[in-house]
Amino acid sequence: MNLVVCLNKKLSITSHDAVSAVKKTFKVRKAGHTGTLDPAATGVLLVCLNEATKITGYLSDLDKEYVVTAKLGESTDTYDSEGIVTKRAGAFHIAESELEDIIKEFTGDIEQVPPMHSAIKVAGRPLYELARKGIEIERKPRRISINSLEILRFESPFLTLRVGCSKGTYIRSLCNDIGNALGTGAYVTDLSRTKVGSFTIEGSAAPDELPYKTKALYTIDSALAHLQEIALDSDASKRAKNGNPVRLDQQTGPHDRSSPPRTSGPPAPRSPFVRLKDHGGRTFGIGKINKDFIKIERLFNI
Secondary structure, three states: OOEEEEEEEOOOOOHHHHHHHHHHHHOOOOEEEOOOOOOOEEEEEEEEEHHHHHHHHHHHOOOEEEEEEEEEOEEEOOOEOOOOEEEEOOOOOOOHHHHHHHHHOOOEEEEEOOOOOOOOEEOOEEHHHHHHOOOOOOOOOEEEEEEEEEEEEEEOOEEEEEEEEOOOOOHHHHHHHHHHHHOOOEEEEEEEEEEEOOEEOOOOEOHHHOOOOHHHEEEHHHHOOOOEEEEEOHHHHHHHHOOOOEEHHHEOOOOOOOOOOOOOOOOOOOOOEEEEEOOOOOEEEEEEEEOOEEEEEEEOOO
16 A cells, blocks of 8 residues: 555644554555644645655655744744743734735745754754753754745734745744744744645545545555656666666657646746656656656655
8 A cells, every 4th residue: 555645634743643643544564754744733744655655755845835823922932832932022003014014025035044943953953852951052044935925814913824835944933033023023823734735635634534535545656746757668667677777768658848747836946856657657666867868766666
């Protein structure tokens, strides 16, 4: 059973525990996820089973979408409601027009400093372990992309946003930074991941709906639909499976290198990775294009 499960992770459980539950439901040997969701967050968590664990890296790079509610007027050490309040603003009034102007500054390619309460490792230790001991260290800013930032609701002090962003974006940091720019502070009170690439919350399944909600189950091929497809003839398939480079002109299926498919959001840079299919139409691996050649990167034992 080599599947990708589009799971709707529930509140208060870790991503690790969610994966373990899916693994138990499907009675599989191997399982892993493509991007952690905090226990306080809900929504789309992609869980890969058996051979599908080989494609986690090709799914974790997809753009994400979140719906987040933040409370203005206070800041916490974790940037969410589970933390200790570190700052309170006095009375304030924020007009929605002012809010719209501020959030424009956070759209596009920006620098973001990750929170201390995160799983990023420094010298082999996750930052949250240091944070729990009251230790704060300098973190280097990371370049991220905020593809879209939309105000869904503003009833002071609560602000709800829809955020489209790149891999590596911390929504808690984004809300904290917006709060600082407003001069009020802010922390996350509710967070849901609503989309990963073309995987949506509407197409996800709650744990108790598995394994029967089949629209939330994806084959390896369908989960990799954002990668272009190349079909190879019999001889080229054998060469690729043996780790030998194959010329692009040995493909038997269509492949337009100038027009890559899109998943969601703005046009993505052309990926050098492709789905490889044999002459019988079976997806057997992921290849990487280098000039006029393809070489296998991941081979599926299916």
